[in-house]
Amino acid sequence: MLVQDVMQHPVHTTTVDTPILSALQAMREHDIRHLPVLDDGTLAGVVTDRDLRYMTSPLRTDPVEADVTVANVMSTQLITAGPLDPVEEAARLLRTKRIGCLPVLDGDELVGIITVTNLLDSVIRLTGLEKPSGRLAISLNDEPGQLAQLTMRIAEAGFDVRSVLSYYEDEPTDDGAPATRLRVILRLDTINVRPIAQTLREEGFDVVWPTPKPT
Amino acid sequence: MSSTVLYHDRYQSYNFGPEHPFSPARLEMLVDLLDALGVWAAPVDPPVAAREDVLRVHAASLVEQVEAAGQGTPMPNARQFGLDTTDVPVFDEMDAATRGLVGGALHGARRIADGTATRVLQLGGGLHHARREMASGFCVYNDLSVAIDALRQAGYRVAYLDIDVHHGDGVQWIHYDDPEVLTLSLHESGRYLFPGTGGVSELGEEPGRGLSLNVPLEPYTENASYLECFERVVPYAIEQYAPDVIVAQCGADAHFSDPLADLMLTTQLYERLFGAILDLADTHAGGRLLLTLGGGYRFDATVRIWAMLYLMATGHDLPDDLPTDWRTRWTERLDAPITPTLHDAPQDFDIPRHDTIVEQNRRVSKRLMEMIAPIWY
Numbered sequence: 208m209l210v211q212d213v214m215q216h217p218v219h220t221t222t223v224d225t226p227i228l229s230a231l232q233a234m235r236e237h238d239i240r241h242l243p244v245l246d247d248g249t250l251a252g253v254v255t256d257r258d259l260r261y262m263t264s265p266l267r268t269d270p271v272e273a274d275v276t277v278a279n280v281m282s283t284q285l286i287t288a289g290p291l292d293p294v295e296e297a298a299r300l301l302r303t304k305r306i307g308c309l310p311v312l313d314g315d316e317l318v319g320i321i322t323v324t325n326l327l328d329s330v331i332r333l334t335g336l337e338k339p340s341g342r343l344a345i346s347l348n349d350e351p352g353q354l355a356q357l358t359m360r361i362a363e364a365g366f367d368v369r370s371v372l373s374y375y376e377d378e379p380t381d382d383g384a385p386a387t388r389l390r391v392i393l394r395l396d397t398i399n400v401r402p403i404a405q406t407l408r409e410e411g412f413d414v415v416w417p418t419p420k421p422t
Numbered sequence: 423m424s425s426t427v428l429y430h431d432r433y434q435s436y437n438f439g440p441e442h443p444f445s446p447a448r449l450e451m452l453v454d455l456l457d458a459l460g461v462w463a464a465p466v467d468p469p470v471a472a473r474e475d476v477l478r479v480h481a482a483s484l485v486e487q488v489e490a491a492g493q494g495t496p497m498p499n500a501r502q503f504g505l506d507t508t509d510v511p512v513f514d515e516m517d518a519a520t521r522g523l524v525g526g527a528l529h530g531a532r533r534i535a536d537g538t539a540t541r542v543l544q545l546g547g548g549l550h551h552a553r554r555e556m557a558s559g560f561c562v563y564n565d566l567s568v569a570i571d572a573l574r575q576a577g578y579r580v581a582y583l584d585i586d587v588h589h590g591d592g593v594q595w596i597h598y599d600d601p602e603v604l605t606l607s608l609h610e611s612g613r614y615l616f617p618g619t620g621g622v623s624e625l626g627e628e629p630g631r632g633l634s635l636n637v638p639l640e641p642y643t644e645n646a647s648y649l650e651c652f653e654r655v656v657p658y659a660i661e662q663y664a665p666d667v668i669v670a671q672c673g674a675d676a677h678f679s680d681p682l683a684d685l686m687l688t689t690q691l692y693e694r695l696f697g698a699i700l701d702l703a704d705t706h707a708g709g710r711l712l713l714t715l716g717g718g719y720r721f722d723a724t725v726r727i728w729a730m731l732y733l734m735a736t737g738h739d740l741p742d743d744l745p746t747d748w749r750t751r752w753t754e755r756l757d758a759p760i761t762p763t764l765h766d767a768p769q770d771f772d773i774p775r776h777d778t779i780v781e782q783n784r785r786v787s788k789r790l791m792e793m794i795a796p797i798w799y
Binding site for chain 1: 443501504507508509551556558559560588591612613614615616617618619642678681682684686771772773774
């Protein structure tokens with residue numbers, strides 16, 4: 208999934224010479240928290256609702272007035288993304304820089320904005336279900352061919368895989384040995400997962416779900 | 423309260439083959455039991471639903487696919503419509519067989535709508551997974567939605583209650599934005615079980631916002647926790663919504679012995695649930711109630727649960743023991759032991775996460791009530 212698949216576009220912008228009150232009203236109107244700031248059509252900074260509230264706060268020793276221009280309160284240290292960046296890269300950038308949005312630049316042109324909200328939407332899409340399905344969770348040895356063998360057996364049984372998620376179950380150990388178990392969660396096009404789960408178990412797969420019912 | 427029972431042997435032609443869990447032998451075994459108990463009275467034989475009736479709810483593209491599949495010539499893209507899959511394999515005359523089941527639910531709805539029946543038990547169907555344009559999870563056409571549509575056409579406000587262990591997704595999506603249909607489903611959480619949906623945040627769309635209620639329950643949920651959640655949500659919702667009629671899908675697959683799912687209910691709880699449903703209809707919907715069957719894949723449990731449904735809906739007392747000749751017959755036929763009593767023997771499950779499960783179910787059902795509060799007021 209790429210930034211261009213989840214970013215906000217077209218994007219609302221403001222300009223360096225706009226009074227901050229107008230910028231705040233624009234945010235209110237569109238129900239957003241971040242505005243890229245343009246100077247003569249080129250990205251010059253980003254202003255957030257928090258910047259505006261902080262700069263105008265009477266708790267400051269020198270609060271600015273409502274007619275001050277955006278140029279005086281925006282952050283100019285630009286951290287941006289490209290439309291073809293993977294969403295996980297954008298997420299990592301937001302996380303490490305501790306910021307809430309990335310203007311998306313295609314060359315010099317502002318083509319969108321990606322915010323934490325857009326990333327949450329992408330998580331919902333990545334883990335979500337477009338079609339009805341049943342859940343099968345397997346713990347695999349992290350070795351070549353394990354996942355291939357698993358999905359081959361599922362295909363042979365006539366099922367369609369509707370979603371795949373995976374993650375390492377364990378952290379690297381203290382002596383630096385890497386994680387060894389990969390948890391794979393498949394959603395299959397069936398209401399009746401137990402028979403294939405049982406078959407896989409008999410063939411030596413570590414089936415985590417479904418489990419036999421308690422008695 | 424007089425009851426109308428709908429049934430015909432043609433219901434058994436909805437048959438995906440001998441290896442398939444949704445077996446018509448369950449109906450045969452049920453009717454045989456009711457007969458052996460001496461409570462089986464000649465049921466009403468409903469007409470088969472017409473193509474136009476099905477088209478009230480389903481896309482013509484799906485109906486054409488099902489018709490072709492039933493004529494032995496499934497179209498190349500049948501799988502896109504959920505057909506010719508492990509769950510919904512094609513079989514001869516599958517279109518007509520499904521319309522047979524749809525006809526039952528629809529006839530029940532029409533009898534209620536024209537006032538010639540109040541409490542109707544459709545001994546079959548409950549195909550709640552079928553979507554407008556897709557067959558799914560053993561369900562070809564959605565008999566429940568066709569019935570609900572007929573009740574809507576007659577001007578009735580409908581409350582749909584689904585106690586099948588799987589989320590009633592087909593019915594929910596078909597009526598998702600309809601302010602005249604409340605859907606209520608209690609089921610094992612979609613995080614673990616097919617179809618994957620049925621979370622508390624699926625509340626419906628305008629103008630039906632707040633009228634799609636879901637109670638997703640943890641795997642290994644037992645009687646007490648299930649009943650606590652049912653009592654928290656269902657009576658309140660029905661009372662507030664004040665429907666003209668209740669349609670209830672009475673799947674039996676939340677039973678502890680069911681091979682497809684992970685809830686741990688016993689027949690004792692089903693007796694409570696059926697009693698509650700009958701009471702809710704009598705108190706809040708003028709007695710108007712359309713009951714259908716649904717899932718249920720352990721023959722022994724499913725047939726006892728549905729026999730209890732029949733007995734309670736038709737005003738019979740519940741017997742303790744089941745007829746010996748019937749048991750002998752079906753023990754032999756299924757090559758599996760049959761419980762000698764209508765109810766399960768007392769159960770005491772050893773579930774390590776018991777307290778966590780109870781707490782999680784409590785939290786989720788309370789969250790649902792908190793979420794609908796601002797919409798309902």
